[in-house]
Amino acid sequence: MNTNIKNKLVFALALTLLLGGLFAGGAVAADGVQLDQFHASQGVACADCHGADNQREAVPMIKCLECHDTKAVAAATADLQPTNPHDNRHFSTETDCNYCHHQHQKSENFCTPCHLRFEFVVP
Ligand code: HEC
Ligand code: HEC
Ligand code: HEC
Ligand code: HEC
Numbered sequence: 001m002n003t004n005i006k007n008k009l010v011f012a013l014a015l016t017l018l019l020g021g022l023f024a025g026g027a028v029a030a031d032g033v034q035l036d037q038f039h040a041s042q043g044v045a046c047a048d049c050h051g052a053d054n055q056r057e058a059v060p061m062i063k064c065l066e067c068h069d070t071k072a073v074a075a076a077t078a079d080l081q082p083t084n085p086h087d088n089r090h091f092s093t094e095t096d097c098n099y100c101h102h103q104h105q106k107s108e109n110f111c112t113p114c115h116l117r118f119e120f121v122v123p
């Protein structure tokens with residue numbers, strides 16, 4: 001093989017790997033915006049959830065409700081298909097927020113293990 005063509009092929013391969021890596025990295029970063037970062041961007045401090053003495057442990061739902069109203073949250077997603085994650089037949093509007101929303105790790109869809117068709121993407 002002519003060295004010039006060979007160099008071009010090597011360059012093309014390197015470029016493909018580089019761009020592939022960049023796009024994959026971008027997608028991860030976009031999906032990876034966690035609620036702790038989002039809350040911080042809204043001016044919510046660690047102590048707002050963890051208390052004045054900053055107990056670094058799990059935060060019960062009642063703390064979330066100091067700032068979030070369950071009825072208002074349910075109303076905001078009333079039209080979400082196939083069903084409203086914030087108003088369901090098991091817990092009405094009072095499903096524990098922490099079942100789905102996590103602050104310092106990826107959130108999860110608490111409903112899918114039993115309802116495969118509820119494909120919520122949880123922020
Ligand atoms: C909106 C409420 C909220 C805010 C703001 C918040 N946390 Fe948390 N934190 C939680 C919850 C809920 C958990 C339980 C685990 C989870 O959901 O990720 C937790 C757990 C923790 C833990 C225990 C280890 C773990 O990951 O489970 C540490 C340490 C912690 N938080 C530190 C911080 C620090 C430092 C800040 C500020 C930068 C902060 N938290 C801001 C809600 C919050
Ligand atoms: C000190 C007030 C405060 C506390 C406590 C708090 N939040 Fe929030 N949260 C906010 C504000 C402000 C916003 C941005 C406005 C909005 O979307 O309501 C927000 C937004 C959110 C969002 C929307 C994220 C998005 O991508 O649109 C979720 C989900 C959320 N909070 C969950 C929680 C959970 C779960 C807890 C309890 C562990 C909690 N919050 C505790 C103030 C708070
Ligand atoms: C079954 C999982 C689940 C539970 C439990 C849950 N959420 Fe959500 N939440 C979601 C999903 C999914 C969305 C995104 C809805 C969408 O795509 O518009 C969301 C979005 C939100 C938003 C943004 C709403 C907006 O304005 O668009 C807030 C705020 C929020 N949740 C707060 C809460 C609070 C507070 C609780 C506890 C009372 C809670 N969530 C419980 C799944 C859940
Ligand atoms: C541990 C398993 C389990 C989990 C987790 C679960 N469900 Fe269900 N759900 C069931 C079963 C079993 C039924 C059928 C019995 C009944 O109607 O109560 C059902 C019925 C329903 C129904 C009425 C029938 C239908 O399919 O429309 C809705 C709506 C529903 N669930 C929503 C939810 C939502 C939203 C979540 C997440 C917050 C959730 N479920 C989590 C087991 C579960």
